[in-house]
Structures are given as C-alpha cells and as structure tokens.
Amino acid sequence: AQKITQTQPGMFVQEKEAVTLDCTYDTSDPSYGLFWYKQPSSGEMIFLIYQGSYDQQNATEGRYSLNFQKARKSANLVISASQLGDSAMYFCAMREGRGGGNQFYFGTGTSLTVIP
Amino acid sequence: DVKVTQSSRYLVKRTGEKVFLECVQDMDHENMFWYRQDPGLGLRLIYFSYDVKMKEKGDIPEGYSVSREKKERFSLILESASTNQTSMYLCASRRGREWSNQPQHFGDGTRLSIL
Numbered sequence: 198a199q200k201i202t203q204t205q206p207g208m209f210v211q212e213k214e215a216v217t218l219d220c221t222y223d224t225s226d227p228s229y230g231l232f233w234y235k236q237p238s239s240g241e242m243i244f245l246i247y248q249g250s251y252d253q254q255n256a257t258e259g260r261y262s263l264n265f266q267k268a269r270k271s272a273n274l275v276i277s278a279s280q281l282g283d284s285a286m287y288f289c290a291m292r293e294g295r296g297g298g299n300q301f302y303f304g305t306g307t308s309l310t311v312i313p
Numbered sequence: 314d315v316k317v318t319q320s321s322r323y324l325v326k327r328t329g330e331k332v333f334l335e336c337v338q339d340m341d342h343e344n345m346f347w348y349r350q351d352p353g354l355g356l357r358l359i360y361f362s363y364d365v366k367m368k369e370k371g372d373i374p375e376g377y378s379v380s381r382e383k384k385e386r387f388s389l390i391l392e393s394a395s396t397n398q399t400s401m402y403l404c405a406s407r408r409g410r411e412w413s414n415q416p417q418h419f420g421d422g423t424r425l426s427i428l
Contacts, residue, residue: 242403244418301358
C-alpha cells in the first residue's frame with residue numbers, strides 16, 4: 198500500500214484565489230510527521246510546512262496552512278491568495294516513528310498552475 | 314541556511330560506465346539521503362546514511378552503491394550505468410537521529426542521462 202497518496206496530478210487556480218492540495222497517508226505508527234515541499238521548474242525542493250501527529254493545532258506558515266484531519270489520515274495543503282510564483286510541483290511526505298528509522302515517504306506530487 | 318551541494322547539474326554518461334554523483338552538506342547533519350525522481354513516480358529512496366560509514370538500503374537500491382567516508386559527503390555510485398538509470402537524482406540531508414520535526418534539505422539535483 199502507498200504510504201502517501203496525492204490524487205491530483207494537476208491543479209489550476211486563479212491568481213489571488215485559495216487552493217487546496219490533497220494528501221492522504223497510511224501508517225499504523227502513532228508517532229509521525231508530515232511535510233510539504235515545493236519544487237519549481239528549476240528543480241530544487243523547498244520545505245514549506247510541517248505537522249506532527251501529536252500537534253493539536255493545524256500548522257501555518259505565512260500563506261501556507263495544513264488542514265490536518267487525523268481520523269481521516271489526511272494532511273491537505275492550503276495556499277491562500279495564490280501568486281504566479283506558486284506554480285510548481287508540490288510533494289507531501291511522511292516520516293514515521295521515533296528514533297531509529299529516518300526514512301521519508303513521498304507522494305507522486307501535484308502540479309499547480311496559477312493563472313493570471 | 315543549510316547548503317546541500319551536488320557536484321553536477323547535468324551529466325551524460327555511456328552504458329556500462331561507472332558513475333559517481335557527489336553530495337556535500339555544510340551543516341554537520343547526521344543523516345544524508347539519495348533519491349531518484351521520475352515523472353509520475355515521485356521521489357524514491359535509493360540509500361540513506363545516518364552516520365559516517367553507515368548506510369541503509371532504501372526502496373530501490375539495485376544497481377547503486379553509496380559511500381560516506383566523511384560526515385559532510387555522501388556519494389552515489391552507479392556500478393555499471395544502464396539506460397533505465399536515466400533520471401533526476403536528488404541528495405538531501407537532515408539533522409538528528411531521533412524523531413523530530415526537522416525537514417530534509419535538498420540539493421539542486423543532477424539530471425543524469427545514460428546513452
């Protein structure tokens with residue numbers, strides 16, 4: 198089974214509108230962390246936001262927020278007030294467990310295009 | 314800021330060659346990783362290392378090996394390059410052995426073509 202599922206290969210959003218990128222995860226470990234990365238066409242992976250499994254509040258970083266629904270095992274990224282520079286691939290990732298294993302699991306990504 | 318530097322942005326090699334991809338990080342991170350990225354498949358982990366001279370296989374280690382002789386440097390080796398190893402290769406580093414909220418920090422990637 199896939200550890201991370203991103204079901205939207207491509208998304209379009211009008212400039213200045215909000216957009217939600219979906220991510221569901223699969224783990225039986227009670228301790229895990231969820232990460233979102235942005236990859237512009239230039240190729241570098243940029244860390245955006247983090248949510249821990251025990252965090253009570255949804256994470257926010259500027260225009261990025263994470264809609265964390267633990268029971269549904271979803272961790273959707275919300276980008277508010279989209280800008281042209283937000284056009285990129287977006288990857289959801291998960292790290293399981295405490296100590297020991299350091300493996301991150303990545304989804305297949307969502308390509309976001311912001312339309313002027 | 315963390316800096317992860319990959320030795321080449323673009324690389325073209327021939328089938329059967331031994332290929333070295335180098336990665337250096339400047340933040341004294343314990344953990345380093347090699348991924349390959351292919352369209353529609355996302356990032357797949359090849360190998361990772363949590364300490365000098367230590368390595369762990371990821372999901373797709375076949376045809377690859379790694380070397381970590383110094384903490385700051387993690388090398389990916391294609392023992393005998395094949396055309397199905399044409400891909401984007403990404404190196405990452407991360408602080409800490411224990412569970413934490415630390416993200417992975419990535420290099421700019423190496424686009425490797427095997428002819």
